[in-house]
Amino acid sequence: MLHQSAISSHSPIGVFDSGVGGLTVVRQLRQLLPNEHIIYFGDTARVPYGTKSEPTVRKYAAEDTALLLRYEPKLIVIACNTVSALALDTVQETAKGVGVLGVIKAGATLAIEKSEHKRIGVIGTQATIASYAYQRELHRLNKDVQVFAKACPLFVPLAEEGFATHEASKLIAKEYLAELLDSRIDALILGCTHYPLLKPTIQDVVGKSVELIDSAEAVAREVKAHLAQQQLLSDATPQPPRVLVSDMPQRFRTVAERFLGMELGEIELVAL
Amino acid sequence: MLHQSAISSHSPIGVFDSGVGGLTVVRQLRQLLPNEHIIYFGDTARVPYGTKSEPTVRKYAAEDTALLLRYEPKLIVIACNTVSALALDTVQETAKGVGVLGVIKAGATLAIEKSEHKRIGVIGTQATIASYAYQRELHRLNKDVQVFAKACPLFVPLAEEGFATHEASKLIAKEYLAELLDSRIDALILGCTHYPLLKPTIQDVVGKSVELIDSAEAVAREVKAHLAQQQLLSDATPQPPRVLVSDMPQRFRTVAERFLGMELGEIELVAL
Numbered sequence: 001m002l003h004q005s006a007i008s009s010h011s012p013i014g015v016f017d018s019g020v021g022g023l024t025v026v027r028q029l030r031q032l033l034p035n036e037h038i039i040y041f042g043d044t045a046r047v048p049y050g051t052k053s054e055p056t057v058r059k060y061a062a063e064d065t066a067l068l069l070r071y072e073p074k075l076i077v078i079a080c081n082t083v084s085a086l087a088l089d090t091v092q093e094t095a096k097g098v099g100v101l102g103v104i105k106a107g108a109t110l111a112i113e114k115s116e117h118k119r120i121g122v123i124g125t126q127a128t129i130a131s132y133a134y135q136r137e138l139h140r141l142n143k144d145v146q147v148f149a150k151a152c153p154l155f156v157p158l159a160e161e162g163f164a165t166h167e168a169s170k171l172i173a174k175e176y177l178a179e180l181l182d183s184r185i186d187a188l189i190l191g192c193t194h195y196p197l198l199k200p201t202i203q204d205v206v207g208k209s210v211e212l213i214d215s216a217e218a219v220a221r222e223v224k225a226h227l228a229q230q231q232l233l234s235d236a237t238p239q240p241p242r243v244l245v246s247d248m249p250q251r252f253r254t255v256a257e258r259f260l261g262m263e264l265g266e267i268e269l270v271a272l
Numbered sequence: 273m274l275h276q277s278a279i280s281s282h283s284p285i286g287v288f289d290s291g292v293g294g295l296t297v298v299r300q301l302r303q304l305l306p307n308e309h310i311i312y313f314g315d316t317a318r319v320p321y322g323t324k325s326e327p328t329v330r331k332y333a334a335e336d337t338a339l340l341l342r343y344e345p346k347l348i349v350i351a352c353n354t355v356s357a358l359a360l361d362t363v364q365e366t367a368k369g370v371g372v373l374g375v376i377k378a379g380a381t382l383a384i385e386k387s388e389h390k391r392i393g394v395i396g397t398q399a400t401i402a403s404y405a406y407q408r409e410l411h412r413l414n415k416d417v418q419v420f421a422k423a424c425p426l427f428v429p430l431a432e433e434g435f436a437t438h439e440a441s442k443l444i445a446k447e448y449l450a451e452l453l454d455s456r457i458d459a460l461i462l463g464c465t466h467y468p469l470l471k472p473t474i475q476d477v478v479g480k481s482v483e484l485i486d487s488a489e490a491v492a493r494e495v496k497a498h499l500a501q502q503q504l505l506s507d508a509t510p511q512p513p514r515v516l517v518s519d520m521p522q523r524f525r526t527v528a529e530r531f532l533g534m535e536l537g538e539i540e541l542v543a544l
Contacts, residue, residue, distance in 0.1 A: 045328050046318050056317050056519045126522050157429040166447075168440040175438075247328045250398050 014073030019047030021193030022079030023259035028220035038241040045247035050125025061087035065094040085133035107215030108137040115187035124191030159194040286345030291319030293465030294351025295531035300492035310513040317519035322397025333359035337366040357405035379487030380409040387459035396463030431466040
């Protein structure tokens with residue numbers, strides 16, 4: 001049980017993602033759990049994961065987890081939907097006894113709760129949708145649910161480039177979401193960390209009768225419940241999250257602050 | 273002079289790119305030089321490079337070059353504009369005596385040739401544009417040229433997702449290209465391997481008075497001139513290109529064939 005001995009309520013929560021998108025999870029965690037110390041790692045040198053194969057995503061996920069373990073976290077949160085979908089078991093094995101929470105189970109649970117007619121849409125990266133992870137999890141929770149899934153790969157670059165509310169994004173959203181609307185869904189899981197930035201555009205296209213399920217918000221609730229149950233909730237003084245990245249590209253700070261919704265202090269460049 | 277001894281006219285041409293986009297260069301090479309054997313490597317496990325930092329692009333470029341050297345090429349072609357812009361010297365050092373051609377010099381030379389009023393626009397990834405490599409090369413070739421540059425990061429995912437001629441791409445192109453048009457350019461360098469797929473959309477937005485410069489076409493001409501000068505042109509029977517990748521994601525073949533303009537045989541997965 002590596003690291004277990006060092007864990008206390010004051011240990012940090014480790015959060016990782018393929019890049020900057022997981023900062024939407026950090027944002028939700030900070031709102032719900034302001035006293036927690038968060039260490040975030042974004043694998044910006046190899047982003048994105050969502051267009052890559054399962055073996056490659058597993059390899060990267062193991063390396064990301066090993067990096068977070070250096071900081072002796074009390075819990076590891078997989079902010080990346082693609083990793084949660086394809087490599088949850090890899091992260092659990094690598095984490096050796098440290099608790100691991102992913103966004104898939106959290107998002108699926110919240111969707112079932114909010115959907116009246118149990119007709120649920122899921123959107124995400126190609127890798128996430130092709131893995132059937134959301135579909136499986138939803139059926140495990142409720143065998144009568146009908147699930148309609150669609151990969152929306154352009155939403156990630158549109159969000160990163162600040163086009164989230166642009167007319168072009170609306171045109172693309174209309175095209176991507178047409179078949180989900182034809183299927184009369186009443187809830188739609190935003191199964192990618194970037195998608196919350198497109199919420200107004202997506203809501204506009206799907207209409208008010210469809211409830212948007214933010215998996216970042218959902219996982220923050222699960223983290224709180226998990227820490228409470230383990231008696232690991234912190235009462236420390238709030239402090240800004242520590243942000244680590246594997247590459248520091250142009251404009252990283254601007255994009256990161258857009259996702260986090262606050263100004264960032266030092267951003268640390270680390271080697272995997 | 274590593275590998276030099278093994279080089280002959282029948283040695284392959286090694287071409288590499290961050291991903292699938294460099295197949296537009298292979299397509300041009302095959303048209304112009306049908307008797308050449310081409311080995312292509314796409315670093316699909318770490319694509320894209322154009323949003324990453326110079327140190328990371330240099331590291332990846334050195335590893336890509338080392339991989340191609342295993343096949344004893346007579347020439348290495350950097351199909352990736354980002355690598356040509358940020359890491360040409362790194363590739364040259366790693367190639368140890370094997371000739372190296374990048375797309376930047378080729379594209380700049382062709383643009384000067386085609387532009388009447390020497391008002392030239394350049395579009396590319398964030399990293400390419402921020403490097404000033406095209407701007408520097410154009411000024412080196414002709415000190416009176418006026419250069420106007422603009423990063424168009426969404427063009428890459430739009431091309432990969434098959435949205436090249438979609439109305440949304442036209443809206444985005446209009447926004448990206450407005451300031452270049454205000455500057456009354458008469459030639460526009462497509463400084464990214466993906467952009468040739470958007471040619472009809474870009475031409476539509478900039479109008480017929482602006483000549484589009486395809487750097488893939490330009491580098492193919494330079495390769496022919498270089499091999500002729502070195503007496504290394506092949507007269508072998510035409511054969512399909514050999515395609516190596518570092519990751520084999522979903523739908524890779526479909527996207528690759530769209531860029532190459534032909535059906536592909538076996539695609540080989542290699543470790544860096």
